[in-house]
Amino acid sequence: MRPAGRGKVDQMATKELVTKVWIEEGCIVCDACETTAPTVFEVLEDTCIVRPAALEAEFTKPLTQDIIDAAEECPVDVIKFETAPFEVAEEVVAAADAAEASAGADAPEAPAQKPAAAAKPAHAAKAAASGAAKDQAKTAATAKAPAPPASEEIGDPAMQALLRAARSRGGNAAIARRAGGVSSPLDSKDPDELPPDARFAKTLDAAKKSKEALTRREVMSSSAAAMGLGWGLFATTSVGSVVAFQRFMMPNALEEPDPRVRVGPVSKYMEMAPGEVNEDFKPRGIWMIRTEDRIAALNIICTHLGCIPNWLANDRKFLCPCHGSGYYYTGINFQGPTPRPLERFRLSVVDGIVVVDKSKKFQYELGQWANPESFIAV
Incomplete structure (x- = not known):
């Protein structure tokens, strides 16, 4: 109270x-x-x-x-x-x-x-x-x-x-x-x-800072970065143009592989029977053949349209699977659309090793198979 x-x-x-x-x-x-x-x-x-x-x-x-x-x-x-x-x-x-x-x-x-x-x-x-x-x-x-x-x-x-x-x-x-x-x-x-x-x-402060307006320093930094990027793109474009011009003015010179292929000792081919074909170097574009009196190296390219024939050992012939051109084991053509025999490569023996020179070719229709460089006498 x-x-x-x-x-x-x-x-x-x-x-x-x-x-x-x-x-x-x-x-x-x-x-x-x-x-x-x-x-x-x-x-x-x-x-x-x-x-x-x-x-x-x-x-x-x-x-x-x-x-x-x-x-x-x-x-x-x-x-x-x-x-x-x-x-x-x-x-x-x-x-x-x-x-x-x-x-x-x-x-x-x-x-x-x-x-x-x-x-x-x-x-x-x-x-x-x-x-x-x-x-x-x-x-x-x-x-x-x-x-x-x-x-x-x-x-x-x-x-x-x-x-x-x-x-x-x-x-x-x-x-x-x-x-x-x-x-x-x-x-x-x-x-x-x-x-x-x-x-x-801390998390809220960081989030708040990211939402704030850019300061003058940040604006200047962003401007400098943009200018740097622009100059970088300009320099890259200029260098690319110079390189493209040089590539246009200078021809593309590809380095050719060595055309000479070492295919093994000469004794290996001396032991082959007449009419026999060695396909060990077919991936390199070469067939090694043995005739009665010589060893030769055939080019595997068909003289019709550039296909690659197959060697049929039982039939003793080369047969093109594309257009049916046929060749004897010696390379002489006998059927199909092919206009001429297979070509032969230059042969030589270096220290008992047979060397095939693919840069030099010999054609039968031109009488070049008689050239001593086109075979190795047995």
Whole structure:
């Protein structure tokens, strides 16, 4: 009961208001304090701090309840504050009592509040003033919003889990505000503007930096890179043009392989029977043949259209599979459209090894098979 009989001018009441707030060591950098009292606390990368403006006593007086809520929700109890008694207009106290009574009528299941304790000295520590301050805070909190719903009252298991997780991170005040329809200063903000959880601060800062406008230095760097790329493309194009011009002016000179082929010892071919054909060097374009009195090297190219005939050992003839031109084992043509016999290569013996020179050819119709270089006598 408040004393009666005072005049309207003297109708004042004493309230405990916060005059000083600080954060002790041991902060785990959660976002409970900034979520509850964003105008007082700020979450940094490695700690939480009290905003510079909130260090002034006149600033913290109107925010007493937010500071008390933040201290209660701090999971490691590092938010400390001091209170002092101040005279408050009786009308303000009456309005608070009316709000408290209304909240009690709307939520009869809420536990009764304890009476506020007597005022403490102006600069007492939180440990000395916590009883009265917290009771006073609970009374004011009840006047502002009903108690948050218990997780057991909600039938959905998923919602129960969400409520338990929110309370474990210090979200009781926020839940109470939501349940009572009281909006938080953060509710009106865009989600991208809300204070970040310090655990994700680095990631958010990096993302924010990537979205910012380019600085003058970055613009200059980009311009320099573009100019460098342009000059590089110009130089590449110029060099390519010079190379193309040189290739056009200079003929393509392909290095011819050595036309001389070592086909083995001369004794190997001396042992062949007359009419026998050796196809060991067909991949090199050579057939080695043995006649009655000589060894010769035939060109495997058909003289009709340049096809490659096959040697039919049982028939003792060469037969072109494309157009049917036929040749005896000696190379003389006898059937099909071919106009003349196969050509022969130059032969020589070097240190007992037969060497075929494909750069020199001999034609039968020109009488060149009689040239001693076109055969090896047996």
